Amino acid sequence: MALGERGRGVAETLERYAFVVLLMLTAVGFALRVGGLSRVGFAEDEINKLEAVSAYERGDFTQNAEHPMVMKALVFVSVEAARIWNERAAPDFQISDEAALRFPNVVFGSLTVFPIFLLTAAFFGRRTGLVAASLWAFGVGAVTYNRVAKEDTLLVFFMLYAFYFYVRAKQTSGFDPKGKRRNYVLSGASWGLMLASKYFPHYFGLNMLYHHLFRVRERERGEPRGNTPGIFYLVFAAAFFIANPAVLLPQTWAYLNAYSSEQLLTHHGYLMGETLYHNVVSKTPFGATPVYFYALFLLIKTPPLVLVAFAAGLFALARRWREPGPAFLLFMFLWWMVPYSVMGAKWLRYTLSLLPFIYMIAAVGVVAAARGTLALLKISREQRPAMASLVGACVLSLFVGVPAW
DSSP, X not given: OHHHHHHHHHHXXXXXXXXXXXXXXXHHHHHHHHTTTTSSOOOHHHHHHHHHHHHHHTTOXXXXXXXXXXXXXXXXXXXXXXXXXXXXXXXXXXXXXXXXXXXXXXXXXXXXXXXXXXXXXXXXXXXXXXXXXXXXXXXXXXHHHHTSOSTHHHHHHHHHHHXXXXXXXXXXXXXXXXXXXXXXXXXXXXXXXHHTTOOOTHHHHHHHHHHHHOOXXXXXXXXXXXXXXXXXXXXXXXXXXXXXXXXXXXXHHHXXXXXXXXXXXXXXXXXXXXXXXXXXXXXXXXSSSOTTHHHHHHHHHSOHHHHHHHHHHHHHHHTTTTSHHXXXXXXXXXXXXXXXXXXXXXXXXXXXXXXXXXXXXXXHHHHHHHHHHHHHSOOOTXXXXXXXXXXXXXXXXXXIIHHHO
């Protein structure tokens, strides 16, 4: 019996002290992302960020205007902090421009374990949330694109928080108006910061469409209606304009007009395999990179064991697709894959915003595999908790640890 109680304690302790586990995952994820950060030279888009930082120093906020200000503001702070550090540090402790430029994304990419855990746990429980957070912390794809100074890392960070707080607002009873209001305000602020990080407003639309089609909670008898309050939209707009005031400048709109009409393209091809394809929006849908571009990338670049867990997760979700959690993951996955695949312009870094859903689905598969394995073992009730901890540890090591190496 003592062994059973000890086994039960292991499983419950991990969930009870989830915050401590997440801190550990953040530290490990940070180490994976920050190591050798300056070994690779600047990409073209990163050079554009450096030029924008120089423009910010002169008070010009219209540089690199196809992107909002949050990324460039963080890079500005990081580069300035590195400059001050380098003036005082010994030669062996100097911070390179490459490391300073990429450091904000390393930090936010590491911290993304928190919103991915919260969102997953809101639908599937803490255990599945911890698995999803582990997959993100160790994930090859997530680590790779968190080491590049592009806006996608910040987009994912704020998007996941926006999804989470909106879900929590909908899950909160109408008899708790303060709780609902607080979550709506936090969600609105997150949406504003997401849009101030990257001009991808369609995620906001997908969120609203999902909640229009699916209820995450049934209303109690006599409970007030839970319509989205006006303050949600006000906070959304306020956060966006405060974090991205450059969008109000006429020069920004002139630049965006030229950029969106493809007048500023300096190159428009993409080498896939041994074939050079057009890679522009105007060639949508079949005149540019193939529609199977992202599907092929995920198939050949996702670790095989993660793919197995993802397939198992898809199967488990499909069986319960009417439930809020499965519906959310299937909805977001399909509404990412289809539109992005049809779009003529494709870039691999865009898959970073898909990876949270890949890892969340895989986490469902990992937990289902652990439970299925446990069900196949004919063990006594007294031994079951200890065996559950052992099986869980083995499955987690197999699907998270092995792919990471």
